Amino acid sequence: MMSSTNFIALKSILHKEVHRFMRIWVQTLVPPAITISLYFVIFGSLIGSRIGQMGGFDYMSFIVPGLIMMSVITNSYSNVASSFFSAKWQRNVEEMLVAPVPNWVIVAGYVGGGMSRGILVGCIVTLIALFFTDIQIHNIWVILLTVSLTSAVFALGGLINAVFAGSFDDISIIPTFVLTPLTYLGGVFYSISLLPPFWQGVSQINPIVYMVNAFRYGFLGISDVELSTAFTVLGIFIIGLWATAMYLIKKGIGLRS
Amino acid sequence: MTPALEIKDLQKIYKGDFHALKGISLSVEQGDFFALLGPNGAGKSTTIGVITSLVNKTSGTVKVFGHDIDKALETAKSFIGLVPQEFNFNQFESLTRILVNQAGYYGVERNIAHKRAEKYLKQLDLWEKRDTPARMLSGGMKRRLMIARALMHEPKVLILDEPTAGVDIELRRSMWEFLRELNAEGITIILTTHYLEEAEMLCRNIAIIDNGQIVENTSMKQLLATLDIETFILDLPANSIQATLNDFSYRQIDDHTLEVDVKKTQGLNSVFAQLSEQGVQVLSMRNKSNRLEELFVRLVANKEPAA
Numbered sequence A: 001m002m003s004s005t006n007f008i009a010l011k012s013i014l015h016k017e018v019h020r021f022m023r024i025w026v027q028t029l030v031p032p033a034i035t036i037s038l039y040f041v042i043f044g045s046l047i048g049s050r051i052g053q054m055g056g057f058d059y060m061s062f063i064v065p066g067l068i069m070m071s072v073i074t075n076s077y078s079n080v081a082s083s084f085f086s087a088k089w090q091r092n093v094e095e096m097l098v099a100p101v102p103n104w105v106i107v108a109g110y111v112g113g114g115m116s117r118g119i120l121v122g123c124i125v126t127l128i129a130l131f132f133t134d135i136q137i138h139n140i141w142v143i144l145l146t147v148s149l150t151s152a153v154f155a156l157g158g159l160i161n162a163v164f165a166g167s168f169d170d171i172s173i174i175p176t177f178v179l180t181p182l183t184y185l186g187g188v189f190y191s192i193s194l195l196p197p198f199w200q201g202v203s204q205i206n207p208i209v210y211m212v213n214a215f216r217y218g219f220l221g222i223s224d225v226e227l228s229t230a231f232t233v234l235g236i237f238i239i240g241l242w243a244t245a246m247y248l249i250k251k252g253i254g255l256r257s
Numbered sequence B: 001m002t003p004a005l006e007i008k009d010l011q012k013i014y015k016g017d018f019h020a021l022k023g024i025s026l027s028v029e030q031g032d033f034f035a036l037l038g039p040n041g042a043g044k045s046t047t048i049g050v051i052t053s054l055v056n057k058t059s060g061t062v063k064v065f066g067h068d069i070d071k072a073l074e075t076a077k078s079f080i081g082l083v084p085q086e087f088n089f090n091q092f093e094s095l096t097r098i099l100v101n102q103a104g105y106y107g108v109e110r111n112i113a114h115k116r117a118e119k120y121l122k123q124l125d126l127w128e129k130r131d132t133p134a135r136m137l138s139g140g141m142k143r144r145l146m147i148a149r150a151l152m153h154e155p156k157v158l159i160l161d162e163p164t165a166g167v168d169i170e171l172r173r174s175m176w177e178f179l180r181e182l183n184a185e186g187i188t189i190i191l192t193t194h195y196l197e198e199a200e201m202l203c204r205n206i207a208i209i210d211n212g213q214i215v216e217n218t219s220m221k222q223l224l225a226t227l228d229i230e231t232f233i234l235d236l237p238a239n240s241i242q243a244t245l246n247d248f249s250y251r252q253i254d255d256h257t258l259e260v261d262v263k264k265t266q267g268l269n270s271v272f273a274q275l276s277e278q279g280v281q282v283l284s285m286r287n288k289s290n291r292l293e294e295l296f297v298r299l300v301a302n303k304e305p306a307a
């Protein structure tokens, strides 16, 4: 049972985090909306019409879930990475460290903030998508569960990144060199089944493949992977990353000398 | 009564083998107004860092109102309000948000926190700035903001690391007044300072730390009593004659400045009497340096380890 002190502390961190990205909405909410609109225009409308069908759906409908997922992933990650790093940089992270806030509340608060931004941007992108195509929903619960778990995974990733980061450059390295490639190769733009067998095998070690496909299943009812496998992968990542984040904060890595 | 703060044999070795604290022991009684004094790099902030869990200690124990930070860290933390040496708030947030969030970390409900924020912002003369981003405050205002922040959860002990650094005289006095009132309300106050007169003005007990070690830990009164010589600088008219003073050690610095060492038992009357006998006029007079500073220099020099 959570004590009321911890509950209020958690609410405060969440409140602070949500207020942060809302305050700087021009930097946090507008760019993903523009980027994803461009994807819709270029891949969906211009090129998509020539590609024809993918997985039994027109190309635009096929990529919409993947593009929503892509924006959820980048935004939940970068929200926590920038926010926590800047709290370290400005040293206001000490406000939490001196207070009787348990580590799990700190982790949960930041992750909750990252999830909020990821999911909010996901909603914005979904609205934009409605200008380009109709969106059907096959199973809303799969959609909600996948988006929540995925945003949690990447919010945790962003937190761990920020803990180790020593400069602002360090929080853009992982998104540029790891997240973006994994996302592009994660079945956002194509069905894995189109790949030669070898590359299909390689794709199976890319966790984003599972997230994108589970999410797409929620909308279209099609998936390149088993749903149960996808949720197992998500679960394992959340547990592993949560444990890592807790360990790092407890040790005070990058926080206490 | 349990001490507000009890430190035993505290050691801190920073990464790279720097021995910043070499076995500090201290006890601060509840309700005390305590000064931790020492030169740059003595280990004051490190000590405070360990107490507030911003620095991992190497060994030793710290108890806050009897709660060991190794065993009951969260309880210990809840008693402490910290005003750190460096600004450490989010520069982009408004004052009110900074205060209300901080209260939240201690479990204070938002509506109560808003009332408290108003109270302290008004008391510390920051109310007008409540919606301003913190980075737009002046240095003195930022200090006061950190004091307000430290009080939001109504701590029992307030620890201030050089709260008046970079604060003008007038503001410093009003801060002193504010701290005295807090102390009168029963809050234990521990402060570090470089303004030695500050410790003398405010504090009842004092520890002097140098090079990671406590070199003196006593009451202010006793400390001042051991200081029996005071040096005065007398300003004389230009081209004054060489004066002679019996029973005093003195130095004629130039033709219009005289320095005199006066023992507590001697008093100043005799200095003036002798000078007027010789027809030397005294235009003005001031202390050569802070008494505490002299004392400090002496203490540290005496206890300097041989190596």
Ligand SMILES: Nc1ncnc2c1ncn2[C@@H]1O[C@H](COP(=O)(O)OP(=O)(O)OP(=O)(O)O)[C@@H](O)[C@H]1O
Binding pocket: A257, B014, B015, B018, B020, B038, B039, B040, B041, B042, B043, B044, B045, B046, B047, B085
């Ligand atoms: N994070 C750190 N890593 C390594 N050494 C440190 C660290 N922080 C402080 N030190 C060293 O420890 C010693 C004590 O520093 P500390 O900040 O406690 O001094 P201080 O008494 O607060 O000085 P000041 O009056 O200048 O604030 C200094 O020599 C300092 O260089």
Ligand SMILES: [Mg+2]
Binding pocket: B044, B045, B046, B085, B161
């Ligand atoms: Mg210091």
